[in-house]
Amino acid sequence: MDAIIDLLQKNALMPRDEMARLLNMTTAEVEAAIAKLEADGIILGYQPVLNRDKWDADKVTAVIEVKITPERDGGFDRIASRIARFPEVQSCYLVSGGYDLLILVEAPNLRTAAAFVAERLSTIEAVQSTATHFRLKTYKENGAFHSFEPTSERLSITP
Amino acid sequence: MSIAIADHIRNIPRSGIRDFFEIVQSMEDVISLGIGEPDFATPWHIREAAIYALERGRTGYTSNLGLPRLRRSISDYIQKHFAVRYEPHSEILVSVGVSEAIDLALRALLNAGDEVIYHEPCYVSYAPTITMAHGVPVPVSTRAEDGFSLRAADLEKAISPRSRALMLNFPTNPTGATMEPEELEKIASLCVRHNLVVLTDEIYSELTYEGGKHTSIAVFPGMKERTVFLHGLSKAFAMTGWRIGFACAPAPLIEAMMKIHQYSILCASIMGQDAAIEALDRGEHSVAQMRQEYEMRRNFIVSSLNEMGLECRSPRGSFYVFPKITSTGLSSRDFCMRLLHEKKVAVVPGPAFGAGGEGHVRCSFATGLPQIKIAMQRLAEFLAGSPFRSTEVL
Numbered sequence: 001m002d003a004i005i006d007l008l009q010k011n012a013l014m015p016r017d018e019m020a021r022l023l024n025m026t027t028a029e030v031e032a033a034i035a036k037l038e039a040d041g042i043i044l045g046y047q048p049v050l051n052r053d054k055w056d057a058d059k060v061t062a063v064i065e066v067k068i069t070p071e072r073d074g075g076f077d078r079i080a081s082r083i084a085r086f087p088e089v090q091s092c093y094l095v096s097g098g099y100d101l102l103i104l105v106e107a108p109n110l111r112t113a114a115a116f117v118a119e120r121l122s123t124i125e126a127v128q129s130t131a132t133h134f135r136l137k138t139y140k141e142n143g144a145f146h147s148f149e150p151t152s153e154r155l156s157i158t159p
Numbered sequence: 160m161s162i163a164i165a166d167h168i169r170n171i172p173r174s175g176i177r178d179f180f181e182i183v184q185s186m187e188d189v190i191s192l193g194i195g196e197p198d199f200a201t202p203w204h205i206r207e208a209a210i211y212a213l214e215r216g217r218t219g220y221t222s223n224l225g226l227p228r229l230r231r232s233i234s235d236y237i238q239k240h241f242a243v244r245y246e247p248h249s250e251i252l253v254s255v256g257v258s259e260a261i262d263l264a265l266r267a268l269l270n271a272g273d274e275v276i277y278h279e280p281c282y283v284s285y286a287p288t289i290t291m292a293h294g295v296p297v298p299v300s301t302r303a304e305d306g307f308s309l310r311a312a313d314l315e316k317a318i319s320p321r322s323r324a325l326m327l328n329f330p331t332n333p334t335g336a337t338m339e340p341e342e343l344e345k346i347a348s349l350c351v352r353h354n355l356v357v358l359t360d361e362i363y364s365e366l367t368y369e370g371g372k373h374t375s376i377a378v379f380p381g382m383k384e385r386t387v388f389l390h391g392l393s394k395a396f397a398m399t400g401w402r403i404g405f406a407c408a409p410a411p412l413i414e415a416m417m418k419i420h421q422y423s424i425l426c427a428s429i430m431g432q433d434a435a436i437e438a439l440d441r442g443e444h445s446v447a448q449m450r451q452e453y454e455m456r457r458n459f460i461v462s463s464l465n466e467m468g469l470e471c472r473s474p475r476g477s478f479y480v481f482p483k484i485t486s487t488g489l490s491s492r493d494f495c496m497r498l499l500h501e502k503k504v505a506v507v508p509g510p511a512f513g514a515g516g517e518g519h520v521r522c523s524f525a526t527g528l529p530q531i532k533i534a535m536q537r538l539a540e541f542l543a544g545s546p547f548r549s550t551e552v553l
Contacts, residue, residue, distance in 0.1 A: 022456070156191045156193065156194065
């Protein structure tokens with residue numbers, strides 16, 4: 001199972017027969033294992049990793065630190081899920097340290113992003129404060145490098 | 160005026176790999192499965208440690224034997240992974256790759272005419288290095304049906320009164336052969352009985368697959384005192400260009416090897432030695448990741464070759480497969496030349512690694528999976544499309 005997940009994390013589109021060959025399994029076994037990972041809710045989905053400099057470059061990504069007041073019943077969970085439901089919110093984590101929630105927001109432009117923070121997020125009663133950091137450049141995302149490619153200059157035949 | 164070259168050097172034949180390399184170099188768009196080094200760059204934490212050492216100005220000579228700190232790391236690493244203990248102050252020498260350490264050991268051990276036994280097919284440098292040390296190379300053939308392991312019975316036949324040393328390399332380049340501990344123990348007792356020194360090149364030992372455990376000949380009774388344990392960082396840690404190897408042996412032999420090393424090399428580069436400390440102390444996870452990747456590629460290449468009709472045993476170590484190509488009716492060299500010219504895939508003819516390699520070719524899987532896939536597809540087309548195939552069917 002671990003090896004299948006490793007391969008999917010590197011390339012979820014790898015043909016299943018190729019995966020089978022790498023792992024000394026049959027294609028049917030690989031397909032069944034993946035189906036089970038999906039059915040068990042271990043694999044939640046598959047997404048492309050985009051280079052934002054080349055696609056939809058105007059899109060704005062912001063990392064927002066949010067301090068919230070926890071509730072007596074349920075702590076942070078209800079507020080966190082309320083925030084996470086906004087479609088602009090791509091990821092939402094409860095973190096330790098100087099603030100409580102770390103959220104990643106995507107918006108078509110700066111104005112929309114600012115409006116989300118000012119009108120949606122900050123107005124939630126439990127939200128005490130926010131600090132918004134806009135993405136300027138991406139160097140690495142989900143394990144994939146954006147700005148530099150490792151190059152190899154090996155000799156063509158070596159003993 | 161023509162310059163006379165020393166007899167024992169002039170008589171060493173040109174490397175078969177070198178000829179082939181020059182042909183491949185002259186062509187474009189070749190996919191090479193002929194590369195005997197990892198396609199991974201050195202793991203970042205190791206490179207970063209070397210950068211840090213440079214920033215601190217660590218750019219000088221080191222002790223002839225190598226940095227004391229590195230020798231301690233080597234000692235700990237060998238004890239942990241090979242269950243043999245070597246004294247860092249007197250029993251370990253850091254060399255410029257295993258190749259230098261082999262040369263040092265042979266030069267320190269051999270008198271002119273002493274015989275050194277080694278198993279074939281094998282790494283290309285063994286016989287020439289023995290010759291350069293004025294020794295006499297004595298090959299013992301290993302067989303495909305044994306998975307190219309060395310049989311104690313075959314070794315025994317090669318032993319003569321002039322036999323001084325035995326060279327071992329398991330897992331083996333180019334065959335991927337490994338040894339069962341039982342057979343290795345028989346070889347060990349032969350070495351004790353005939354008073355042979357063993358030079359064991361264990362450079363591929365970390366690349367042992369299917370969870371198999373590598374056993375060094377040094378662990379058997381009476382062996383540590385007659386063994387030169389040779390290892391390095393090149394293969395398992397993807398550090399070929401750093402040129403760091405080491406020899407572990409009884410103190411008097413290390414002392415003799417150090418004499419040669421100090422006058423010819425002085426010391427291995429400090430940058431490489433600093434990087435090696437990081438690799439040995441904290442590189443285990445990186446090695447495990449690379450091993451997992453190699454094992455998957457091995458599975459892929461072995462099943463592909465067998466499906467296209469080239470008989471190929473699944474190697475339990477190294478990053479080479481050594482399929483048999485006799486079903487094509489071609490010699491190893493013709494097979495490689497035609498494959499290169501017709502399909503632009505480079506594999507190395509088996510005889511480059513000794514006479515026993517005829518009928519085989521060496522394919523390295525230290526190459527990215529996308530290249531391996533294309534190479535396998537082209538190889539399948541080559542086998543399906545070539546006239547030798549149809550004549551054989553008739």
